Amino acid sequence: MTSNICLCCEREIKNETTQPYHQSCLHKLWQTTKLPALNFSTSDIFSQAQKMIGQMSISGVQEKLSVRLNDQKTQIVVVAADGTHILKPSPSRFPHLAENENFYMNLAENLSIETPPHGLFPLSDGQLTYVIKRFDRDDGGDKIPVEDFAQLLAKRDKYAGSIEEIGAFLKKHSTIPFLDTQRLFVRTLFNFLIGNGDAHLKNFSLILHPMLGQRLSPAYDVVSSRLVLTSESDDLALILNGKRSQLITKDFLQLAEYLEIEKKSLEAIMSSFKTLPEIFNAGLVRCLLPQEMKNRAEKIFTKRYKQIFGQLSVTGNN
Template identity: 50%
Template sequence: MNCLVCERALQDRNRPYHPHCAQVLFGSSFVPAIGFAYADIPTEAQKLIGKMSISGVQPKLSVVVNKDEKRFSVVPTGGTHILKPTPEAFPFLSENENLCMNLSREMGIETPPHGLVKMADDRLAYVIRRFDRDTVGNKIPVEDFAQLLGKTDKYDGSVEQIGKFLKRHSCVPFIDTQKLFVRILFFFLMGNGDAHLKNFAFVWRPAGYRLADGYDIVSSRLAFAKESDEMAITVGGRKNRLVKKDFEDLAKYLEIADRQRDRFFEMARALGANMGAYVRNSFLPQKQRDELMAIFQERFARLF
């Protein structure tokens, strides 16, 4: 049995989480219960009508850990976490997202604390701590790149446009452009073709504005087999048939030194060497594990 957060083996099989993983995700020594099932989501969502601004096709609920009752409570404001049950149309999307978020960390991509939780009907849902709230619940200034670039269509943009903005406005542009490059490289390998402009954000930090941590990272090609494009926004003017030279050109545009670029490629190679083990440890069923490996191996072969 593996931990519902990090997906590594548990020593105590009577507990679904490593104590450290639970503490980081929930901020408590106990695991909050979820007192409703997937079928109850429409009722729970009614509590939030007109109160939330989180977009997307997946059901999303703003929740907070109720320490008195030791459970998650749905709240219209002041939520510390986002609960994302798997939609009926896309089975195992929660398991998909947790794996991809864990794999992104293996590539050095920073992510908020996240994991899987069991609902009242024993279905797994994905939960993530909000990165736009501080430790006492105050809102942190965040804008996504559709807003920053003045785009009404979140798919109408390019990685280069994000990079240009970061070079001009990030307080550490040389770091954030590298983070952007690694993220795009990882998204390509994982088949994340739905990383649109709203999936990149600019967040206020004490030293100034920075590229926000990674979020909403999934293998959309695994979830949506008929997905038409490999990338949601263009790389070098294209969304499809990307090869290694496209990433070399992107690194050059982002002013990343060749030696640093090659280090990122080596990180991708290392991920490839261990990918099978990571996927086997995940909570995806075998069929989806096999499909994800096929997606990754086809993309990996184009680069290496």
């Protein structure tokens, strides 16, 4: 582990007393500047997660725990209900998935994709677990209504859907359809570029925010699945322009047209991606993935970025 790198933002720590985090990052994640204790090993988390299956209000195939700080804000404790954060260690079958998710969530954040506070946390066995603050809870711990798109589109199979179906729902039901359709476009293109072929319907949600209305939730579960599933054949989990693989620039431009993104807005979006290679490379150097995975991550991103931005002519709606 690189001691001078913050385990949240993965940027260098300078003149800080609280390591291995910037105090601002620690406060953003836990609302305290003092590092809370977590007396769990990876195996402890797996064991505890198995015991609490059916008791927690979080789902998914990856072992995870619902946690919160104790009243003194000195220790992280496991809870069956009223959790404020989720702990997700790397499964044995997918080593370094925690580091994978933190890196790509940070990359998404650097592209102005909305993400919940998140970071890595050292366990008692020296391994790192991924932790993310729940966006379906307010500061008082009360639930904020959230539905994923498998529920919203009444799909039993989370892979049986398309990006266009999500877009059509947002255009009809979002409080801010103009912005949410652009956000959907950005996230879809970003997922393709990083090799996230597992962004299914349950990885997109609509949140009923008490102040902001009904809108696309912050991004979550952002990983490079291609980095851990080298035999993965689909480029996207959901259909885009009638297909899941062999995607080209035209497919994304047609998505923009379907989402009714105006030409100037599309130009601004595409322009924002111009800085992504530099941000990606700088972040990759600092991140905590092993070098072999860094090398593969770079190849995946470079190939796909050239595939989309090698020959780009923005059309879109006027």
